[in-house]
Amino acid sequence: MKLTVGSGIDNYIDQLQNLSLTAPEAIGKAIYEGAAIVSDAIKANIERIPTDEGFASPGNKLQGIKAIQKTGLKKAFGLAKSRNDNGYINVKAGFDGYNLLKSKKYPQGQPNAMIARTIESGNSYTQKHPFVGPAVQTSREAAERRMAEVIDRETSKIMK
Numbered sequence: 001m002k003l004t005v006g007s008g009i010d011n012y013i014d015q016l017q018n019l020s021l022t023a024p025e026a027i028g029k030a031i032y033e034g035a036a037i038v039s040d041a042i043k044a045n046i047e048r049i050p051t052d053e054g055f056a057s058p059g060n061k062l063q064g065i066k067a068i069q070k071t072g073l074k075k076a077f078g079l080a081k082s083r084n085d086n087g088y089i090n091v092k093a094g095f096d097g098y099n100l101l102k103s104k105k106y107p108q109g110q111p112n113a114m115i116a117r118t119i120e121s122g123n124s125y126t127q128k129h130p131f132v133g134p135a136v137q138t139s140r141e142a143a144e145r146r147m148a149e150v151i152d153r154e155t156s157k158i159m160k
Contacts, residue, residue: 019158026154028082028089033150034143035091039079041139042093045131046073049119056125063127069115072099076112 050064065073073095080092095116098109122128 015159019155022154022158024084024089026151028084029154030147030150031089032079032082032091034147035079035082035093037143037146038136038139039077039093041135042132043074043077045135046070046077049073049129049131058124061122061125061127064129065115065119065126066101068101069099069110072097072101072109072112073116073119 049070051067051070052062052064053066054060054062056062076095076097076099078093078096080094082089082091095112097112098106099112099115101110102108103110116132118126119129120132121130
């Protein structure tokens with residue numbers, strides 16, 4: 001069997017090689033844009049967390065968080081740059097720093113990540129109000145669509 005291929009195959013091979021070299025960058029863009037959609041949903045859910053300015057006791061759980069804690073969560077939430085970990089491209093989302101509610105135990109303010117975990121799961125003094133899990137579930141399809149669009153766009157730039 002003999003196969004004859006025209007000169008166009010060299011161009012196609014070059015495009016495929018170029019695609020393999022630029023794939024991690026394109027995937028990183030796609031993942032970051034998908035993560036941004038999920039991030040926006042989490043931020044919207046932070047707004048929906050109820051506030052409760054009362055005091056907790058073992059028989060009286062707080063039904064929300066203090067306004068100062070909510071403000072701290074809004075300011076502290078963000079996305080890190082995408083990172084390639086041995087071929088796996090990751091974007092981390094999370095809460096950084098401390099809020100302005102200071103106490104003897106937390107003289108520099110309460111850790112925002114701790115407050116987020118408490119609200120998401122609840123504890124003996126605070127009613128749970130999941131806001132991260134539901135945001136991920138409701139935004140998943142939109143994030144996946146956006147990632148596919150970015151991959152298609154980046155691939156078409158190379159495969160012209």
